[in-house]
Amino acid sequence: MLKVHINGEDILITSSRRIDEAGFARACEFVAKCDKAILEMRKSSIIILQDHELNSIVIERMNTDTFTLHVQYEINSKNVYQIN
Numbered sequence: 001m002l003k004v005h006i007n008g009e010d011i012l013i014t015s016s017r018r019i020d021e022a023g024f025a026r027a028c029e030f031v032a033k034c035d036k037a038i039l040e041m042r043k044s045s046i047i048i049l050q051d052h053e054l055n056s057i058v059i060e061r062m063n064t065d066t067f068t069l070h071v072q073y074e075i076n077s078k079n080v081y082q083i084n
Helices: 021-039
Strands: 002-006 009-015 046-050 057-061 067-075
Touching: 002 021, 009 021, 021 046, 021 057, 021 067
Parallel strands: 009 067
Antiparallel strands: 002 009, 046 057, 057 067
16 A cells, blocks of 8 residues: 555555556556546546556546545556557
8 A cells, every 4th residue: 555645635545466566666656647637536436547658557446535546457558459
């Protein structure tokens, strides 16, 4: 678990057992890069954060009183397809 402070809000970041330490560190970097845009997530919503190399992290905002993000998966770019 990690606690970050973004734009006046405390955000807790937790991870599932499917994420290793390196994946969790990347997820925390993704959240930090989102800055205040991450605060637009509503409770019980899921988003996919994607970097310039198309590596993706699936994050869920938990339905709690605190602003808690739960890292569900890290998806390799080879397994992501964009359909327009």
